[in-house]
Amino acid sequence: MAREAIAIDFGATWTRMAVVTRSGGIREMRRWKTPKSRKEIKDEIVRHVLEFHRLGVDRKAAVGIAAIGLLSVEKGRIVMAPNLGQMSINIVEMVKSVHRGDVVLINDCNAAAMAEKEYGVGRKYGDLVYVTISTGIGGGAIIDNRLLLGKDGNAAEIGHLVVDYESPIRCGCGGYGHWEALCSGVGLVKLARHIVGRLVWRSSSDLLDDYLRGRRQASAVIDEAAKINAAGFASVFNAYDPEVVTVGGSLGLYRDGLLVRMASKELKRFETVKAKLIPTPLGANAPLLGAAVAAFNPELAIP
Ligand SMILES: [Zn+2]
Structure with a gap:
């Protein structure tokens, strides 16, 4: 039984790669800005x-890739990454061109x-659902102790839940009023522009800085986002x-889950089925660690 796997977290903004042990220990973490072209x-x-x-990592070590x-x-x-210029990328082949271990790809x-x-x-x-609110919004669901995959491994694409059917704000996927279109990093900028009527903040972090300044x-904008997030989470429940x-x-x-706490306060308005809502204790490493779990247990990650 292999003790270590190579884990890759391929995100819209950052790519991380690390060696991960079975017990979840991370070493040799590398992080770089995700380039814009396939070649890079x-x-x-x-x-x-x-x-x-x-560095001595086994050339046949299993590899797990967690990708947007x-x-x-x-x-x-x-097949398609709206937050990556709609590029189609065979990322498994990229790894296999220089590595002999099995490679598994997972959302x-x-x-x-x-x-x-x-x-x-x-x-x-x-029974748990993981939700990311980042450049985009996405989810992963383990129900009855089993990861829901769907036919291509894209089950739980909850970022494209409709949270406002009259919204003029368009999502990266082309649809309107999707949760991700309004409350992701990219979405908050659009939501702010819509509410204020002009472009004041170029990034969600500028917006949040101003929120903290009162x-x-x-x-x-952030109060409105809390309600939209609550609608999204209630739909997930x-x-x-x-x-x-x-x-x-x-x-x-952000700020130990500020937006999660704000959404929790708005849940009552939407909630039918109830669930606990908390920031992940795994922090920013959750997808990377999951890539390793998939590498160790590929049968759980393949539809
Ligand atoms: Zn969408």
Whole structure:
């Protein structure tokens, strides 16, 4: 039984790669900005895998890749990533071009849900959903102790739940009024522009900084986002009936889960099925750790 796996978290903004032990220990973590072209993406991945080989990592170590976008898990391909210029990427081939171990591809939120089950609060629960609020919004659901995958491994694409059917704000996927269109990192900027009537903040972090300073316009936007997030979470409760929903991603984890706490206060308005709602204790490493869980247990990650 292999003791270590190579885990890759391929995100819209950052890519991370690390060696992860069975008990969830992380070593040799590398992080780089996700490049914009297919060639540069491959160059960076290859360079880091070769570096790991030089450091003594087994050339046949299993590899797990947690990736954004719509996937074809079987083909090892990211079919479409709205937050990555709609590029289609065969990321498994990129790794296999220099590495002899098995490579498994998994949706990043499904990976994070697996990590939550293996190393996080999920150890106590058989039914959990992991939600990321970051550049995009996504989810992974473990129900009755089993990861829900769907036909291509894209089950629980909850970022595209409709939370406002009259909204003029368009999602990266093309649809209107999706949760991700309004409350992801990209979405908050659009929501703010819609509410204020002009572009004041170029990034969600600028907006949140102003919120913390008590600026009135920023408060109006973040208060609205709390209600929208509550609608999204309540829909997740209703769809999956989990015991717990854990939240990660840069916005989900912002200020120890500020947006999660704000959404919790608005839940009453929407809630039917109830569940616990908390920031993930795994922090930013949830998808990376989940990539390792998938590498160790590929049978759980393949539809
Ligand atoms: Zn969408």
